[in-house]
Amino acid sequence: MNWRxxxxxxxxxxxxxxxxxxxxxxxxxxxxxxxxxxxxxPSSVDETLEIGLYAPVVPPAMELIQGxxxxxxIVEVESEEALKKGVTEGAYVAGMxxxxxxxxxxxxxxxxxITVYFASDMPDxxxxxxxxxxxxxxxxxxxxxxxxxxxPKLLGRDMAGSQIPQRDRVRSLFAVFVLMTxxxxxxxxxxxxxxxxTAWALLVTPMTVKDLFTAKAVLGxxxxxxxxxxxxxxxxxxxxxPLIIAIALLLGAVLVTGxxxxxxxxxxxxxxxxxxxxxxxxxxxxxxxxxxxxxxVSDWIKAIPSYYLTDTIYQVSNFGAGWSDVWRxxxxxxxxxxxxxxAGIAVLRRKFQ
Amino acid sequence: MNLxxxxxxxxxxFFQGPKNFFFVFVFVVPIVISLxxxxxxxxxxxxxxxxxxxxxxxxxxxxxxxxxxxxxxxxYGTASELKxxxxxxxxxxxxxxxDDFDSSILQGDKVELPIYVWGQSLAKDxxxxxxxxxxxxxxxxxxxxxxxxxTVPLGDRESIPWEDRLLPFIVLMTVTVAGVALPGTxxxxxxxxKTVDALVVTPATIGEVxxxxxxxxxxxxxLMGVVILALNQAFGSQPGLLVLLLFLGSIMAxxxxxxxxxxAKDLTSFFATMKILGILLYAPVVIYMFPExxxxxxxxxxxYYIVEPIVEVSQRGGAWPEIAINxxxxxxxxxxxxALVAFTITRKRQYAV
Numbered sequence: 001m002n003w004r005x006x007x008x009x010x011x012x013x014x015x016x017x018x019x020x021x022x023x024x025x026x027x028x029x030x031x032x033x034x035x036x037x038x039x040x041x042p043s044s045v046d047e048t049l050e051i052g053l054y055a056p057v058v059p060p061a062m063e064l065i066q067g068x069x070x071x072x073x074i075v076e077v078e079s080e081e082a083l084k085k086g087v088t089e090g091a092y093v094a095g096m097x098x099x100x101x102x103x104x105x106x107x108x109x110x111x112x113x114i115t116v117y118f119a120s121d122m123p124d125x126x127x128x129x130x131x132x133x134x135x136x137x138x139x140x141x142x143x144x145x146x147x148x149x150x151x152p153k154l155l156g157r158d159m160a161g162s163q164i165p166q167r168d169r170v171r172s173l174f175a176v177f178v179l180m181t182x183x184x185x186x187x188x189x190x191x192x193x194x195x196x197x198t199a200w201a202l203l204v205t206p207m208t209v210k211d212l213f214t215a216k217a218v219l220g221x222x223x224x225x226x227x228x229x230x231x232x233x234x235x236x237x238x239x240x241x242p243l244i245i246a247i248a249l250l251l252g253a254v255l256v257t258g259x260x261x262x263x264x265x266x267x268x269x270x271x272x273x274x275x276x277x278x279x280x281x282x283x284x285x286x287x288x289x290x291x292x293x294x295x296x297v298s299d300w301i302k303a304i305p306s307y308y309l310t311d312t313i314y315q316v317s318n319f320g321a322g323w324s325d326v327w328r329x330x331x332x333x334x335x336x337x338x339x340x341x342x343a344g345i346a347v348l349r350r351k352f353q
Numbered sequence: 354m355n356l357x358x359x360x361x362x363x364x365x366x367f368f369q370g371p372k373n374f375f376f377v378f379v380f381v382v383p384i385v386i387s388l389x390x391x392x393x394x395x396x397x398x399x400x401x402x403x404x405x406x407x408x409x410x411x412x413x414x415x416x417x418x419x420x421x422x423x424x425x426x427x428x429y430g431t432a433s434e435l436k437x438x439x440x441x442x443x444x445x446x447x448x449x450x451x452d453d454f455d456s457s458i459l460q461g462d463k464v465e466l467p468i469y470v471w472g473q474s475l476a477k478d479x480x481x482x483x484x485x486x487x488x489x490x491x492x493x494x495x496x497x498x499x500x501x502x503x504t505v506p507l508g509d510r511e512s513i514p515w516e517d518r519l520l521p522f523i524v525l526m527t528v529t530v531a532g533v534a535l536p537g538t539x540x541x542x543x544x545x546x547k548t549v550d551a552l553v554v555t556p557a558t559i560g561e562v563x564x565x566x567x568x569x570x571x572x573x574x575x576l577m578g579v580v581i582l583a584l585n586q587a588f589g590s591q592p593g594l595l596v597l598l599l600f601l602g603s604i605m606a607x608x609x610x611x612x613x614x615x616x617a618k619d620l621t622s623f624f625a626t627m628k629i630l631g632i633l634l635y636a637p638v639v640i641y642m643f644p645e646x647x648x649x650x651x652x653x654x655x656x657y658y659i660v661e662p663i664v665e666v667s668q669r670g671g672a673w674p675e676i677a678i679n680x681x682x683x684x685x686x687x688x689x690x691x692a693l694v695a696f697t698i699t700r701k702r703q704y705a706v
Contacts, residue, residue: 029629047476069483071476088507106499113501120506125401128423129481131502132488138500139491147463148490150483155440156472163475181628188621274624275378 001214005207009215010222013189017223030181031231034174038235041167047160048073050091051130052117054083055098059106061140065133070160072133087117094118094130106141157319164318171237172313173288176306178228179252180281183260186220187273190264194351213261213345220257225250237317244316244326251333252309258337259284261344265351287311305336354564358557362565366539379535379573383527387581401425402478404486405444405469407435410452417489424485436469445474446482458494517668520585521660522638527581528599528659529634532574532606533627536566537614541623560698563615567607567694574603587667594666594673601683602659608690609634615697637661658683 050073053062058076066074075092077083083095095117099105105112114134118127139146193199202212228249232238238245259280267273287307291314301307308329315321403425408415418426427444429435435447447469451457457464468486470479491498540563543549553559578599582588588595613630617623637657640646641664651657662679665671 027625033629033632045475049477049480069480071478071480084507109499111499111501113503116502116504117507118504120508122506125423125481127504128421129484131504132423132484134500134502135488135491135498136484138498139496142499144491144496144499146487146491146494146496147461148458148487149463149465150468150486151465152446152470152479152483153467154470154472155436156442159473160476160479163473184624192621269620274620278378278382 002206002208002211005211006215006218009212010219013219027227031178031227034178034231035234038167038174041165043165043167045163045165047071047163049093049129050075052077052083052086052092052095053098054080054095055102056100057098057103059102059137059141061137064140065137084117087119090119093122093126096134106138109142168318169291171232171235171317172291172310173285174235175228175232175237175249175252175313176285176288176310178231179224179256180284182220182224182227183256183263183280184274184277185223186216186257186260187263187277190216190260191267191269191273195269209349213348217257217341220260221250221253224256225253228252237313239317240320241316241322244323245313247330248309248312251330251337254337255305255309255333255340258340258344261348262340265344265347305333305340308333308336354560358561359564362557362562363568366565366569376535379531380577383523383530383577383581384584386526387523387584402481403427403444404482405429405435405438405447407432407449409450410454412450412454414450414454414489414493417493421485421489423481439469439471442471442473444471445478446470448486455493458490519642520587520667521641521664522635523581523585524578524663525635525638525656525660527577528574528602529606531577532570532603533610535573535610536570536607537610537623538620539566539569540611540614541617541620545619563611563694563698567611570607570610571600571603574606575599578603582667589667589670591666591672595663598659598662598666601680601687604687605655605659605683605690608687608694611694612690612697655686658686
């Protein structure tokens with residue numbers, strides 16, 4: 001291994017990268033856009049159904065329901081007009097108006113008429129829920145009991161009241177995007193060397209194929225790692241366990257470098273490299289999207305290497321996971337890296353030979 | 354401008370195109386993304402609380418829950434499957450109904466029912482599920498709500514489900530991928546291979562070369578737009594108007610593709626430009642996805658005048674009078690864009706001379 005040659009190639013590629021001012025500006029702008037999107041997104045999760053209530057007399061059952069349900073907030077207002085204004089402006093999902101004689105009517109088993117105001121764009125499910133809450137209040141108030149007791153049993157960590165905002169969920173997605181975008185740059189540099197046949201020119205110097213690959217791998221890793229690291233620093237993704245996140249990003253950068261090698265070997269020019277790169281970007285982004293919107297994550301997602309990167313960033317930055325929680329992820333990611341880098345080098349070496 | 358020359362060049366584009374991986378890509382990617390977005394994201398982004406059920410008997414509660422719009426339900430075969438789904442967040446909560454559930458309720462026996470709750474489910478979703486299930490069990494037991502509820506909608510805004518919010522993104526992506534990428538990359542490919550220089554020494558002019566490439570983008574853009582609208586069953590009652598809008602949208606996309614393609618010096622610069630330009634192109638659909646954002650912001654971006662009329666016709670049942678102003682703005686923008694492309698062609702011709 002000739003480190004002097006490797007250093008010279010890295011230095012040359014860096015110069016080429018930064019000489020193209022336009023490319024540099026665009027790269028910086030893309031990072032800025034990700035950061036702007038992050039800061040524009042809501043920083044908290046609205047977990048409660050806020051329902052406005054105008055009632056000269058509030059039935060005790062209503063307070064009972066509100067006390068029992070942490071996701072429900074009944075806000076009393078002073079007039080029907082204020083209630084309508086609140087509903088129209090989106091302060092409440094609905095507004096209930098109880099008649100002054102509600103208690104008398106319920107006591108006499110005469111159904112009182114309750115008016116419920118909704119914003120016209122409120123989904124049907126919210127309308128049904130509010131109707132169900134009112135009905136439940138009336139059942140309780142008239143003493144109609146139900147011989148059913150629902151016993152909640154929590155599965156997993158209880159996040160009620162401390163939900164993760166969407167913007168924090170997407171941090172790992174952003175990191176994967178930034179890392180993956182860099183594969184286009186590296187694959188493009190390699191394909192350019194192939195297209196212009198400068199790779200063969202380099203190989204007639206004392207430089208070996210191994211030196212050339214090492215130089216490209218180091219360059220790709222540095223470019224991808226530094227950008228993803230910078231983005232996560234800006235959006236607060238490094239606040240918890242920065243060492244673990246940095247190692248995960250470094251492994252992610254090596255992963256995308258391996259993918260870039262594979263892309264460069266598949267495509268014959270920059271255009272086809274890009275064409276191959278988009279499906280790769282889509283596939284590697286799937287775990288990040290699945291983590292962002294939890295639920296239907298199937299086991300097959302774990303066959304995608306980026307799962308171990310996104311899961312690590314997600315667990316560490318959002319749930320404060322430590323080494324004991326994520327070491328398996330890092331180990332598996334390192335294993336994937338070894339396989340993908342080896343495969344990438346093998347196919348690219350064949351192309352050069 | 355010789356139409357015969359343009360026709361020959363266009364035929365060449367269609368004949369040579371399928372040999373280019375990117376050409377195939379333009380056909381495949383929008384369809385794949387449309388299917389993925391509709392099937393996966395349409396469900397993932399749904400705001401409804403979800404309830405998993407294991408019915409050990411044949412409870413009438415299950416069809417009642419299925420018919421209720423306030424919750425989405427999913428049946429599981431076994432208790433362990435249900436618990437696993439809840440633990441992973443596939444559903445917000447899970448109920449196991451014993452085989453004698455209905456008879457117990459009808460006989461007024463006390464029923465203790467565990468409800469498994471996903472730790473990350475929102476507090477309001479937990480409330481919705483508990484209130485809905487309790488209400489439906491009351492219905493099942495024959496109780497009648499001692500209250501009349503009158504609902505009054507306020508305002509004239511519509512509720513837009515996520516599947517519908519995502520449609521403009523899919524349509525715009527289809528039109529822009531074909532319209533921008535095909536003419537742009539084709540032009541750059543010719544520039545890089547120096548074949549464009551060979552072409553302009555034939556009777557064909559550079560204007561005809563540009564026109565043929567632009568027509569390629571427009572034709573494929575309209576074709577793919579029609580396919581995507583058909584796949585999403587979004588033709589509404591004005592298919593002719595939609596095709597006109599796709600045509601005008603494709604002209605804008607092809608104009609952008611030709612403009613960037615003629616300015617960029619290579620494919621790297623082209624894709625780097627599109628990386629940042631893409632944010633501007635897709636900004637109106639992002640704003641449309643989130644109705645809580647001020648919708649006037651979208652009007653700043655040129656693609657708004659493609660997206661808004663398409664949404665008006667395909668989702669709101671609009672006709673020509675509702676979209677006329679936006680269509681005229683779109684035509685105006687297209688004229689400016691065509692003038693810019695023509696100016697670029699003139700400059701290129703001067704350089705050639």
